[in-house]
Amino acid sequence: MRQRHSHILSISRQRNKSSPVNYLGTDVLSTVSSHTYLGITVSSDLKWHEHISNICLKATRTLNFVKRNTYCCSQEAKKLAYLSLVRPNLEYAAAAWDPYTAKDIQQLERVERRAVRFVKKDYRHTTSVTGLLDELGWLPLFERRKHSRLTVFYKAFNNLSTISPDHL
Helix, strand or coil: CCCCCCEECCCCCCCCCCCCCEEECCEEEEECCEEEECCEEEECCCCCHHHHHHHHHHHHHHHHHHHHHHCCCCHHHHHHHHHHHHHHHHHCCHHHHCCCCHHHHHHHHHHHHHHHHHHHCCCCCCCCHHHHHHHHCCCCHHHHHHHHHHHHHHHHHCCCCCCCHHHC
């Protein structure tokens, strides 16, 4: 039988937090600085660096798997593999964690840029990745996240979701 572990995640802006020892029955609860819940890593400072690093690592591993196994395939097969296996890792619940720092945005875009070059078989430094994205008909990830965020807001504002507009 799988044992469940409980942790304490205190959300605060304080850098050095001391927390008292907490118990659940006779078990001591450990304090963590971040925890993954439903695939999203929430940190104690509510910044998304760790989450973005985690999803970029997972997407990069998946992209490398796709590259190894579809190298000789057609552009359409590579495109389909990226869109179905890699990009969902980069976009899952993005309306909640949409990054605002240039470093985080660049980290996500780097994965897509490598995928675009692979799909198009164009690794020349003189080739514009933006042009390759246009040729493929793909919106950049930051545009897709913006669309996702606006869709969630629209649905909440028009009572089309379980999010109440009173909470916005």
